[in-house]
Amino acid sequence: MDWLNAIVQGTLLGGLYALFAAGLSLIFGVMRLVNIAHGDLIVLAAYLGLSTSIALGMHPLLVLVAVVPAMAGMGYVLQRGVLNRTLGDDILPPLLVTFGLSVIVQNALLEIYTADPRKMDAGGLETASVDLGGLTLGVLPVLTFAVAVGVIAGLQWVFYRTALGRAFRAVSDNQDIAQIMGLNKAHVFGLAMALSLAVVAVAGIFLGIRTSFDPSIGGGRLIFGFEAVIIGGLGNLWGTLAGGVILGVAQTVGAAIDPGWQLLAGHLVFLLILAIRPNGLFPRMDG
Amino acid sequence: MSVTYDVTRSSQAARIAAGLGAVILLLLIAAPWWAGRAELRLIGEICLFLSLASLWNLMAGYAGLVSVGQQAYVGFGGYMLFALTIFGGLHPLAAIALAGVLGALVSVPVAALIFRLRGAYFAIGTWVMAEVFRLSFAQVSALGGGSGTSLPTDIVRSLAEGRAAREALAYWLALAASVLVVASVYLFLRSRRGLALTAIRDNELAAASLGIDIWRTKFVVYVVTSALTAMVGALIFLQKLRISPDAAFSVNDWTAFVIFIVVIGGIGTIEGPIIGTLLFFALRETLADLGTTYLLVLGSVAIVVMLKAPKGVWGLIRSRFDLELFPLGFRVRRTDQKGA
Amino acid sequence: MTGLDAFYGDFQALYGLDLHLDAGEVLAIIGANGAGKTTLLRSIAGLIRNRPEAIRFRGSPVGALRADQVAGLGIALVPEGRQLFPSLSVEENLIIGGRVGRKGPWSLDAVYRLFPILKERRNQASTSLSGGQQQMVAIGRALMANPDLILFDEISLGLAPIIIRDIYAALPGIVGDGMSAILVEQDISKALSVSSRVYCLQEGRVSLEGASDALLREAISRAYFGIA
Known part of the structure; x- marks a missing residue:
């Protein structure tokens, strides 16, 4: 039962990791940009949620209404104001600029909120659970997983069923020709980053309700998201969810063996998959 | 060592720089006799950061890695x-x-393993590796596990008699490391393989077609x-005499700073x-009291430099x-001068 | 268009090119490989930016506009090598061509009437089509913008002769309703057969200009190859 429990809890944890990963996957798909500050932006969203929730006395889940558009707007401005200038054949500028951004966000948060761990108060939601024949499922992890599935289904729909998604795919395929079709790629990239940070906002809020957080944990969240993307296979959103689940299960099973092994087990499973399936478990089939 | 390469005014400039470099190097070698404890420690630290920065620059600036x-390797060492x-x-x-x-x-x-990842994903892959190293060493209880350990005094003593002699030795090692690293980077770049590297950086496709094995x-x-x-890394912790996983595998200390140094410097x-490195330490010594603000400034400066x-x-x-x-001859003189 | 210089990186591909086109006219541009034909079309389409005055379209300077802005003014390009979006289905490729939202006779239905085979294949990946069918999609995609000026870059390149004949047979129906066209082509006789005037480029300069039916073969080959 312990093992079953570890696997179920790990699967649910994987939902959170998929939320970390989805935004990363999205912008890589559209503009081949890897945002090193992604994890720090998740933490930023958590703090934004915390402050809004305290200031307005609102439930942390309700502040999504404010944090999601705020992060999306920030994403658009960030992309058009800074990141678009870094895109090109050379991979160095986007990497180093987002790396600098990561340090800035982290230290700005440190300046404002100090290094003390904080947590969002979601009342009864945090402890509520349902008993399923000896298996205890927390309502919050189940909700997180459901939201992750919803977010990925939503992104999938946007990508393959809407004009915006067509624009994303067209620009991703061939920037010049997309431009000739009247698509302003700077704007399309801005929208992609806005969408990415909207997902980051959701991820940050659920992170902040689930565990305590401090300004230094962004790097770790980036790594989890990145591992989920690579395990699942680049460019495959459902694969990213599967990657998150595999990572989550590896961690909880590792922790069940020895608490010190939680993170290490996750990394080792990632490296193992990288060794045997370098393109991930479910690489996108083109065509 | 290379002034013969180009006999123009520039090589004269290089000769002047080389002369200056030699003088500075001698001064630095003599530092234990003229510098105080704190200065000696600072110069030693500058040398070690210069080494890390030159090495990272070789990877990122020349090999595109x-x-x-x-x-991971600082902590490992x-x-x-x-x-x-x-x-x-x-x-x-x-x-x-x-x-x-x-x-x-x-x-x-x-x-x-990580060479299977392309470009930016390679970058994050290296970070994962560093985390694996950190978590693994945190599991070794004989080395103090997560809280770390100190270098036993008898080992410290075996280095040299007396604290001053030990500190001087640690300093000379740091100085030697920086000279060694900068010289190796320079010699490597002038070698056949170094030329191949520059060719790859300039145009990977063309380099491949010339028969250069990029991988x-x-x-x-x-x-x-x-x-x-x-x-x-071993030298860094020989100076510190204490090690812990978080200090040894700190992404801020051994990578963020190093990246900023290289980006801002060029x-x-x-x-x-x-x-x-010189700018970084000048900034650090003047802004150190500002704490996190200092890092905010550093990050912003790096972004502005990268963009502008x-x-x-x-x-x-x-x-x-x-x-x-700026023929290559001059560049190495500059290198020796400041690196010393 | 006056005094167009265009650069390709550090390399100047066009030197003070002067050419003009009247509304509704079909212009052919011929010339050897590297004469600057594709650079010319990319400049007009806004993929290579220039001085504002270098290119005037319906009286206004467009030389410095971005490609998406140029597209909005009614200039569409059928690029060399077709360059469909592989991630998009046939129909999605066409729809994205109509994104600029200009009014006019061309719609999905109109394109499907012109190339019925595309309707059958509408939900397939564009990469699964034959070369000729892909060219139809590329042409349809440009038409969907209802452009006033359509630029064709080497539409016969890499296609079987019978397909080329079909596509050229369809051209008059495409450019018939007052739409202007610039046709870049290496196949001189095809280019002359559908155009009213022709420019010959050689090393980035106009080496010959005239009405398509009046030019002599030998004058063309002289202008084309730069030999007497």
Whole structure:
């Protein structure tokens, strides 16, 4: 039962990791940009949620209404104001600029909120659970997983069923020709980053309700998201969810063996998959 | 060592720079006799950061291997120093050398794995590796687990008699490391493989069509860089005399700072890391009281430099005083001068 | 268009090119490989930016506009090598061509009437089509913008002769309703057969200009190859 429990809890944890990963996957798909500050932006969203929730006395889940558009707007401005200038054949500028951004966000948060761990108060939601024949499922992890599935289904729909998604795919395929079709790629990239940070906002809020957080944990969240993307296979959103689940299960099973092994087990499973399936478990089939 | 390369005014400038460099190097060698304890420590630290920056620059600026995980080898080297002296009974100097060898050995399987990741994903892959190193060493209870350990006093004593002599020795080692690293980077870039590297950086496709084995060239750079980084890491913790996983594998200390140094100084040049290191320490010594604000400033400066002057401070200097000043011969003189 | 210089990196591909086109006219541009034909079309389409005055379209300077802005003014390009979006289905490729939202006779239905085979294949990946069918999609995609000026870059390149004949047979129906066209082509006789005037480019300069039916073969080959 312990093992079953570890696997179920790990699967649910994987939902959170998929939320970390989805935004990363999205912008890589559209503009081949890897945002090193992604994890720090998740933490930023958590703090934004915390402050809004305290200031307005609102439930942390309700502040999504404010944090999601705020992060999306920030994403658009960030992309058009800074990141678009870094895109090109050379991979160095986007990497180093987002790396600098990561340090800035982290230290700005440190300046404002100090290094003390904080947590969002979601009342009864945090402890509520349902008993399923000896298996205890927390309502919050189940909700997180459901939201992750919803977010990925939503992104999938946007990508393959809407004009915006067509624009994303067209620009991703061939920037010049997309431009000739009247698509302003700077704007399309801005929208992609806005969408990415909207997902980051959701991820940050659920992170902040689930565990305590401090300004230094962004790097770790980036790594989890990145591992989920690579395990699942680049460019495959459902694969990213599967990657998150595999990572989550590896961690909880590792922790069940020895608490010190939680993170290490996750990394080792990632490296193992990288060794045997370098393109991930479910690489996108083109065509 | 290379003034014969180009006999023009520029080589005269290089000769002047070389003379200055030699004088500064002698002054620095003599530092234990004229500098105070704190200054000696600071200059030693500058030398070690210059080494890390030059090595990272070789990887990212020349081989296109943008790593944010070099702390893996800094920490590995540090831990090897402790493990080899405590359990292996080795003399610290032998342990430092062996740390380099082991760093090279461990980097081979690491490279085989993470070279499967392209571009930016490679960067994050290196970070994952560093995390694996950190978490693994935190599991070794004989080395203090998560809280770390100190270098036993008898090992420290074996280095030299008396604190002043030990500190002088640690300083000379740091100085030697920086000279060694900068000189090796320079010589490597002038070698056949170095030329291949520059060709790859300029145009990977064309380089491949010329029969350059890109994977192999990058692999060699990665392994050599890792070995030297591990040795520098051992020296860093020989200065500190205490090690813990969080300090040894700190992404801020051993990668973020190093990246900022190289970017601000000028990536893809030998002089860049030297200027960047001096600027970095000048900033640090003046802004240290500001705490996190200092990092905010540093991050912002790095972003602005990357966007507005991607060749860094050295690039600006170079474009202003163009032409005759910069054959390779001059560059190495500058390097020796400041590196010393 | 007056005094167009265009650069390709550091390399100047066009030297002070002067050419003009009247509304509703079909212009052919011929010339050897590297004469600057594709650069010319890319400049007009806004993929290579220039001085504002270098290119005037319906009286206004467009030389410095971005490609998406140029597209909005009614200039569409059928690029060399077709360059469909592989991630998009046939129909999605066409729809994205109509994104600029200009009014006019061309719609999905109109394109499907012109190339019925595309309707059958509408939901397939564009990469699964034959070369000729892909060219139809590329032409349809440009038409969907209802452009006033359509630029064709080497539409016969890499296609079987019978397909080329079909596509050229369809051209008059495409450019018939007052739409202007610039046709870049290496196949001189095809280019002359559908155009009213022709320019010959040689090393980035106009080496010959005239009405398509009046030019002599030998004058063309002289202008084309630069030999007497």
